[in-house]
Amino acid sequence: GRGIPLKSLAAAVSEMNTGGKYGGSAFKKTVGLNGVGVKAVNMLSSEFTARSVRDGEARTVTFAQGLEQSDRWESGVQEKNGTFISFRVDREVFGDYSYNLEYVEQMIRNYTYLNLGLTFRFNGQSYVSKNGLLDLLGENMTEEPLYAPIHLSGEDIEVAIAHGTGYGESYYSFVNGQYTSQGGTHQAAFREAIAKTIKEFYHKDYDPSDIRTSIIAAISVRVTDPVFESQTKIKLGSKEIEPGVSLRNFIVDFLAKHLDDYLHKHSETAQILQKKIVENEKERKAISGIQKKARETAKKVSLNNKKLRDCKIHLTDKNELAEESMIFITEGNSASGSITKSRDVRTQAVFSLRGKPLNCFGLTKKVVYENEEFNLLQAALNIEEDMDNLRYNKVVIATDADVDGMHIRLLLMTFFLQFFPDVIRGGHLYVLQTPLFRVRNKKETHYCYSEEEKNRAVARMRRQRRNHPIQRSGR
Structure with missing residues (x-):
């Protein structure tokens, strides 16, 4: 970068309301405003150094636990313009600590997707992206896409779209370079725009769920003065992309033109996509035939479900313990005995399997309704429609530490991967690792x-x- 202005360096890393982004002139579309992040890091570090170089001039300031220790100015330095930050975490605050390198690496990868050609170096390894969100899809898809991923970009927007063979929908959304893991208004508009554009292209009143099933897609938008729903900035709340311009209409109009044009120019992709939609429609209608009966069965059983020993507080409840809610999936009633006796009945539920579950790899979702075990499990978790009503924050596979237990564990993981991948993507699926x-x-x-x-x-x-x-x- 250009380097923080030398006169403002110390204040920029230690004093509130000293950001250079007020008024929207220098930084029109960005995420942060006050620079709270760097100031918090300064306060929580036993050693903190900030150095800025601008046109042969340099300034270096050091801090300890937020208190300034030194301030040095230099002239005639032979360095590129830019800013250098280093810090050492304060052990008095955090005790023994370690960095989640996997999380850091994923953040770096996200930054490369959104800044083409920019190289990041981390622990001796370089990260760079040449194709933006197209690279993101390529690195996150676990199977070959049905067609070459669609990549569209314009002023303040970039999207990538592909379909696989699994179930559910998978989205990666960004605002001004910030990964919004919980989506928001831009992701909702994106989902709506995809279904609307494709229905209009084929002149068919397809169900939106048939269009979006198996989709993996990414969207990045740049919004003026974005409003997020929390300080963590993981869900966008803005309704305008800039003053007077609807964010929803901007995304819908962009896809209506560019996605429609793409499908007209790539007839093979259009044919494959339509075939996938028709297959999804057929499967949905086949499932609907047994869905009503399966729901009635699950409803009757849920009133006296011997497999489920439920807890009192669930993830959907407005309770301070809701995040601690969990369900243990065990091998049979005898295996669940010890967990049932020692559990916290407020937040811990137990679901008992009967023998080994069905290997559902390669099967359609119809088997979820035909198989009593799977039907009752999805009813207990309340994930038939979507993840919004998931009843437990943690779904724990608690099988024995033997060959049979490992087999059942893999069969359950296959069940979730095949039909409910969002349980895994959302970080809700766990394995209880017992000592040997x-x-x-x-x-x-x-x-x-x-x-x-x-x-x-x-x-x-x-x-x-x-x-x-x-x-x-x-x-």
């Missing part, structure tokens, strides 16, 4: 999750000259 060994004496007990961990525990107790009974853990 217990090494103990009268004073202490160690639970070990591998042979290596067990051997280390045994060796440590031998050095301490203690007896150490070793027991293979059960459930």
Whole structure:
């Protein structure tokens, strides 16, 4: 960049209301305003350094826990213009800490998709994107798309669209470079615009769900003075892309022209897409025939569902413990006994399977309604229509630590991947990892999750000259 103005450097990283984005002249379409992020990092760091270089002049300021330690000016420096920031996390505040490198890497990748040609270097590895959101789809699709992904861009907007063979809808949305993981007004308009444009292109009154099933798409828009629904900026609330211009109409009009033009120019893609829509329609109608009966069965069973030992508080409740709600999926009634006895009845539910569930890989969603186990499970989770009414924040697969338990775990993961991938994308699916060994004496007990961990525990107790009974853990 150009580097923070030298006279403003110290204030920019330590004082509130010192951002250079007020008035919208220098930064018309951006995310932050006050620079709260860098100031918070400064306050929470034992060491913090900010250095700015501009046209041969440089200034370096250092802080400790938000208090200025030094301020140095230099002239005649042979460096490129730009800003350098370094910090060391304050252990007095955070204690022992570690960086979530996977999360950091994903953030860097997102920035490359939105800034073509810009190279990021992180831990010795370079990240760069040449095709923007097209690269994002390519790196996140787990299967070959049915057709070459559609990539459209214009002033203040870029979209990429593809279809796979799975279920559900998957979207990646951005506003002014900020990843909005919970979507917002721009993503809602995008979903509406896709269905509207495709229906008008084929002159068919297709159901929007048939058009969007199996879709994986991304949208990036640039909005003047965006309004988010929280400080975390993960959901957009703005209704205008700029003063007087509707965000919804802007996105709908863009796709109405450019997506329609693309489908006219690429007839093969249009044919494949229509075939997919017709297949989705046929499957939906086939499911509707047994859906009513399955719902009635689930409703009757739910009144006295012996498989489900429910909790009192759910994710959809307005309760401070709602985020702690979880359901354990166990092998049979006997296996669920210990969990049921020790659970917190306020927030922890238990669902008992009967034997091994069906391997649903490659099957259609019709099997969810035909199979009693799957039908009752989706009813217990309340995810038949969408994820908005998911009853538990965590869905925990709690199977035994043996071959059969591992098989059941994989079958359940296949079920969610095949029919309800948003449970996984939303970070709701967990696996209960139970210990394999217990090494103990009268004073202490160690639970070990591998042979290596067990051997280390045994060796440590031998050095301490203690007896150490070793027991293979059960459930």
